[in-house]
Amino acid sequence: MQALVLLLWTGALLAHSSCQDSAGSPQEDAPAPDTTGVPMEEEDPFFKVPVNKLAAAISNFGYDLYRVRSGLSPAANVLLSPLSVATALSALSLGAEQRTESTIHRALYYDLISNPDIHGTYKELLAAVTAPEKNFKSASRIIFERKLRIKSSFVTPLEKSYGTRPRILTGNPRLDLQEVNNWVQAQMKGKIARSTQEIPSGVSILLLGVAHFKGQWVTKFDSRKTSLQDFHLDEERTVRVPMMSDPKAILRYGLDSDLNCKIAQLPLTGSMSIIFFLPLKVTQNLTIIEESLTSEFIHDIDRELKTIQAVLTIPKLKLSYEGEVTKSLQEMKLQSLFDSPDFSKITGKPIKLTQVEHRSGFEWNEDGAGTTPSPGLQPARLTFPLDYHLNQPFIFVLRDTDTGALLFIGKILDPRGI
Numbered sequence: 001m002q003a004l005v006l007l008l009w010t011g012a013l014l015a016h017s018s019c020q021d022s023a024g025s026p027q028e029d030a031p032a033p034d035t036t037g038v039p040m041e042e043e044d045p046f047f048k049v050p051v052n053k054l055a056a057a058i059s060n061f062g063y064d065l066y067r068v069r070s071g072l073s074p075a076a077n078v079l080l081s082p083l084s085v086a087t088a089l090s091a092l093s094l095g096a097e098q099r100t101e102s103t104i105h106r107a108l109y110y111d112l113i114s115n116p117d118i119h120g121t122y123k124e125l126l127a128a129v130t131a132p133e134k135n136f137k138s139a140s141r142i143i144f145e146r147k148l149r150i151k152s153s154f155v156t157p158l159e160k161s162y163g164t165r166p167r168i169l170t171g172n173p174r175l176d177l178q179e180v181n182n183w184v185q186a187q188m189k190g191k192i193a194r195s196t197q198e199i200p201s202g203v204s205i206l207l208l209g210v211a212h213f214k215g216q217w218v219t220k221f222d223s224r225k226t227s228l229q230d231f232h233l234d235e236e237r238t239v240r241v242p243m244m245s246d247p248k249a250i251l252r253y254g255l256d257s258d259l260n261c262k263i264a265q266l267p268l269t270g271s272m273s274i275i276f277f278l279p280l281k282v283t284q285n286l287t288i289i290e291e292s293l294t295s296e297f298i299h300d301i302d303r304e305l306k307t308i309q310a311v312l313t314i315p316k317l318k319l320s321y322e323g324e325v326t327k328s329l330q331e332m333k334l335q336s337l338f339d340s341p342d343f344s345k346i347t348g349k350p351i352k353l354t355q356v357e358h359r360s361g362f363e364w365n366e367d368g369a370g371t372t373p374s375p376g377l378q379p380a381r382l383t384f385p386l387d388y389h390l391n392q393p394f395i396f397v398l399r400d401t402d403t404g405a406l407l408f409i410g411k412i413l414d415p416r417g418i
């Protein structure tokens with residue numbers, strides 16, 4: 001009985017999974033010439049809205065960055081808010097001459113958007129995703145080597161679209177670290193710990209992206225039902241972690257038989273949601289899921305999941321990350337930014353990218369808005385509950401529902417954060 005219903009939903013998800021061969025290359029505005037005789041699929045009206053189209057582009061950059069990052073450390077958790085890195089790169093492109101600008105634009109998938117005012121639309125996107133009700137903070141900064149003279153024709157549009165001023169290092173490691181820490185504290189309202197890592201020597205251009213999110217579920221969890229339970233790290237090892245549970249959770253669900261995973265979506269306040277990808281069997285190898293992640297795929301999932309009632313368990317999570325994503329970006333066709341880029345719109349001196357740093361904090365616990373599911377979320381059709389236990393490695397995607405923007409992505413191999 002249960003298997004039958006699952007199969008029905010598999011059919012719905014299969015329809016789009018099978019067109020994932022072109023993963024990572026979103027559709028263009030203009031339909032390509034039709035050579036197959038099969039009618040071209042109309043572009044979803046959602047992506048015709050400029051801010052959503054831009055969100056899809058930089059989110060595709062985000063999924064690329066995630067894949068490279070995850071590939072570099074297959075046995076470790078990944079926590080990433082690619083938006084802050086995309087923002088820093090997009091802002092930097094304001095100072096890039098043609099060749100260098102198109103390198104950045106290609107990485108951000110801007111070459112697939114026909115939008116004459118990318119930076120103006122970016123401003124709109126940032127305002128939308130960092131609105132106070134989202135509980136999401138993101139900030140980006142461009143830091144330059146000491147004594148650099150910067151053209152005001154670069155600073156003015158940077159402030160206008162990205163709301164950020166470039167920083168020039170003093171050359172005093174202690175002062176520079178303190179200043180960067182103070183900036184992060186101010187941007188993140190103290191939610192991210194001060195760093196003890198000195199600014200590396202030999203910086204020419206350093207990009208810094210920081211982000212923080214604390215989730216508020218639409219339906220909160222009963223903290224009396226939270227208990228220590230097993231989390232399977234892999235086929236052999238198990239650890240005990242605090243797990244929240246809801247025996248009658250209302251969630252959106254689908255089984256993807258191509259990816260061999262159960263997908264669930266839980267709504268958050270502020271018009272956001274988290275989509276979970278849970279393999280059918282315990283494994284740390286999530287490659288097959290990772291390879292299919294694109295903005296278009298996530299958008300399709302969002303449309304096709306069905307509302308059901310489930311017995312849900314989910315680990316409490318509080319993770320932070322501080323480190324470089326330099327190597328990841330170098331593997332993403334951005335190597336030329338680190339060699340001999342043309343940033344002559346910024347300064348007369350030859351400068352190049354030397355470091356890209358990311359700091360982020362992410363948290364969810366029982367907190368939420370209400371205790372009863374909102375009307376309209378009533379499960380249809382299902383008369384028996386389904387089990388959904390996030391007690392083994394999984395991937396999550398935090399997405400803004402309004403724009404479709406990817407705000408955070410995580411690979412959770414060990415919820416203790418070790």
Ligand SMILES: *[C@@H]1O[C@H](CO)[C@@H](O)[C@H](O)[C@H]1NC(C)=O
Pocket residue numbers: 285286287288
């Ligand atoms: C992970 O799984 C993919 C296919 O699902 C496979 O190609 C790859 O070799 C696996 N990686 C490891 C490290 O086992």
